[in-house]
Amino acid sequence: MNGVAFLLKGGPVMWPLFLCAIISVTVMIERYFALRSILRGGRGLRLQVRSSLSKGRMRAALDLLAVRGGPIARVLTTALEYRELGRPALENLITEVAMEETPGLSRGLNWLDTIITIAPLLGLLGTVTGMIAAFQVVAVSTGLSAPTEITGGVAEALIATATGLAIAITTLVGYNHLTEQVRRIVAEMEMAATQIINDLELRGATEERIHETAGV
Template identity: 35%
Template sequence: MTNRAHAAVAAVFLTAPLFAGPVAAQDSPAAPVPQIAAEAPAVSSPVTPAAPAVDVPAAAAPAAPSGTDAALTEPADDVPAAQAPPPAEPLTQQEELAQTARDAAAKAVKFLRDGGPSIWAIAALSVITLALILWKIWRLALIGAWSRGKAGRAVEAYERGETSAALAIVKGRIGIRSRVVATALTALSTLPENRAREETARVAKLHLGSAATGLGALELIATIAPLLGLLGTVLGMIAAFQALQAAGSRADPALLAGGIWEALLTTAAGMAVAIPASAALTWFEAVISRIRRDIEDSATRLFVAAAPAELKLAAE
């Protein structure tokens, strides 16, 4: 028993340092084991780059403004939606016509400025030409240039011997054919044949001359409009070559080309005025020639159909 007690005491003394070591290690702050455990995660686990990106904006972000300044610091995506203009309303027909007229007027003014002085004269001639053509069409329609029914029926009635009916058909008419036929019928009934012929020819010439009024002006415009265009072209070419000479060795071909095309505008404008004037002149002359032919035909038929006066014999 004594030996067993001595053995138990010896075992207690031998195992006492083993239990005292861990307790001392936990109480001591300078133990090497906690330091190795603290440095081990820093070496074994890598530092991720996302950590600084998250921390820096959080630290540098300014405080949100208050009041009206807060509305100005909204995200940029909301600004276009708030400042977007309302959709444009479609233009009405009158507004479209007004816009078209304004554009045409601007182009016309630019064309007149580029053409020089000659283009203004040609523009005035174009206005006069248009007015003459419209006036001449109205005048020919007024004198019955395209109407020949009444005069033809009157001549046919006279050929049948119905003198009073023929005169009633054309009496008071304003057509040139009807007037000449009415004059011929009246002259045949009141004057001798030779004097009736002279009276009919006089009235026919008078009305035909009135119908030809304005054709001389159209002929003049058709002649001088291209000449004015050529004059403007020559003056523009002179100005272009003068500018080219002044430029000397630094001459730019574009300068010469610009002067040439501006000078050629007057030639094109002159032809644009002369061509309609010449065409209208030819048409009006053809209409008047047809009127003259109808008048001559009607007068000849009237005088041929007139019954010759009975000659009295000398014995009677």
């Protein structure tokens, strides 16, 4: 409680700074667990689907993808359901699906980007208004005889800047980490799509050779 009371000495601008901190922490926690779950599950899912295809269990692979869900599962499902298309057309379709999924991965990150910019500015605003109030002491007749009131006011005004910078720095670290996670998931979708298309082509080529041999 004493810590909150100390921070509130930074002035009215501390309330929007508190709101920025709450939004930042909420978004970072939600995105961290959501993206981590997608990335961890996607790697295993890709291997499971390839294993099912190698055993000729197409239906099992599709059922697994339907149960798991998520952007990587949708990319793999698209590849399997439209496997009869030629490679160029299938690649274009998968790229379209991946582009549709990417904005969902970045949900909320625009808030973090905004907070990184606005938090230091709010802190600076609080400091400027606090400094104005502090130096108004000088304007009154007792101002010069009360230096502690001036220095105390300046110290309290700097609380807003320190808080704004702390929020921006913390948010920047989280934003960069989450952006990297999104990039890794997109790369995982691309890897899964490429591998599954290669597996389907290999499977088709193998079946064609078997039919040719049987015909001979």
